[in-house]
Amino acid sequence: MLETRGQTAIHRVSLSRPVNLALDDGVIRPDRSFFDFGCGRGTDVAALREMGVEASGWDPVHLAHAQKSGADVVNLGYVVNVIEDPDERRETLIEAWRLSTTALVVAARLDWDIKTSQAVPFSDGVITAKGTFQKFFTQDELQSWIEDSLGAQADAAAPGVYYVFRHPTDREAHLASASQRRRFAAPAIPPTVAFDQNRDLLEPLLRFMAEHGRPPASGELSDEPIIKERIGSLNRAIKLLARVVDIRSWEETALTRQRDLLVYLALGTLRRQPKFSVLPTDLQIDIKHFFGSYAAATRLGRELLFSAGQQRALSEECSKAAIGKLLPDALYVHVSSITELPVLLRVYEGCARTLLGDVPGAAVVKLRRDKPKVSYLCYPNFDGDPHPALRETFVADLRTLRTHHRDYAQTDNPPILHRKECFVAEAYPGREEFAALTLAEADAGLLADAADIGTAHAWQQRLAASGFAIVGHRLVKTTQ
DSSP: OGGGGGGGOOOOSSOOHHHHHHHHTTSSOTTSOEEEETOTTOHHHHHHHHTTOOEEEEBTTTBTTSOOOOEEEEEEESOGGGOOOHHHHHHHHHHHHHHEEEEEEEEOOBGGGOOGGGOEEETTEEEOTTSOEEOOBOHHHHHHHHHHHHSSOEEEEETTEEEEESSHHHHHHHHHHHTOOOOOOOOOOOOOHHHHTTHHHHHHHHHHHHHHSSOOOTTTSTTHHHHHHHTSOHHHHHHHHHHHSOTHHHHHHHHHHHHHHHHHHHHHHHHOOOOGGGSOHHHHHHHHHHHSSHHHHHHHHHHHHHHHTOHHHHHHHHHHOSSSEEOSSEEEEEGGGGGGSOHHHHHHHHHHHHHHOOOTTEEEEEEESSSSEEEEEEOTTTTTOSSOBOOEEEEEETTTTEEEEEEOTTOSSOBBOOOGGGGSOTTSTTHHHHHHHHHHHHHTTTTSSGGGGOBHHHHHHHHHHHTEEEETTEEEEOOO
């Protein structure tokens, strides 16, 4: 079967999904070397080199003469699923892990990719219509297999993609970053002579305050010695900033940082709370500053995670949420607004993300109020399409800890969205346009009996019967 494995390497002109994810998540970056174990035709390696990353690769078919070399980050992308021998598959995973000094990225195809009508069972997988072997995993099966084989924890980056970190500190830095989805811009310093003379020192300090919501501890700011020499102390520099910058933004940042940390700590309880000593230094300082001690912080995290398992409490938080579309059975929220939700609901969603990772293409998150399930709904053109069609859904069942997928891409009558403004925050680009269309449709009587217009065909029939059409995000009359 080995000679057929090369047939699985596809021609690509862009980065592969796992490499693109690892770049977005900061796992792959210019200061880390990269090795692609099973690189196919080398598209990822070439692209990363152009970005300034030290990258190399090996492939048993297309680049067999290359050396298998160690690197900070090793990618094992869609390799294990084409190996028909379970022992060889496991040894390949272990070999790739041995080559990595910081992180291993593992990607494999999942069971919902299989086309059963074109597959013949073979070993623990199937022979496809192309005559190639494929082992299709479930999401939880893939995680368990990685962890059992390597004796290390694997974190879901996305469906079918996992990160395995060599050092606990790197892992916790990644997980903490994943719980902090917002980035703050520091307010501008007014152009006064006194501050212009120290702008080179004050702007980095202001950025730190805007990001952390607290003053830097001794040694955290590289310019601290110069600040002390020129201004006297960090406290004096902060007081100077407070005279010209609205410090309420720091207070808001502090509250937001506390909430982000609580989400991280609650999910850490779910994963198995790490020792304080393995946390990144800045995270240790944040926790001590906002909670007094790691013991107090982890206690709050445990309490929060326990509350996230109480369906009544979740339902009440859904009903009180200031954002999203509330229905009797669920709260629907655009993915960009997850961090605007109450902390309890963020932990609820975070539990699902622990199972699935970040779902690419997801536009709306469905938080069930009646059962412990979270769904990610993919609408490929949420912003541009006035009534976007559902392409696929990913579901995390938090009772069984299993994941499910449903594909609507092949149906000619998919579910569609109405009232898009309900899902997004006030400041979301285009929200006013969404709301204006909804108002026009409501005034025309098109949204009455909403249960009857939930699919593409039903909606088009109502538009046609009422003599209307939609152009862009405008409702236009087609008949007099």
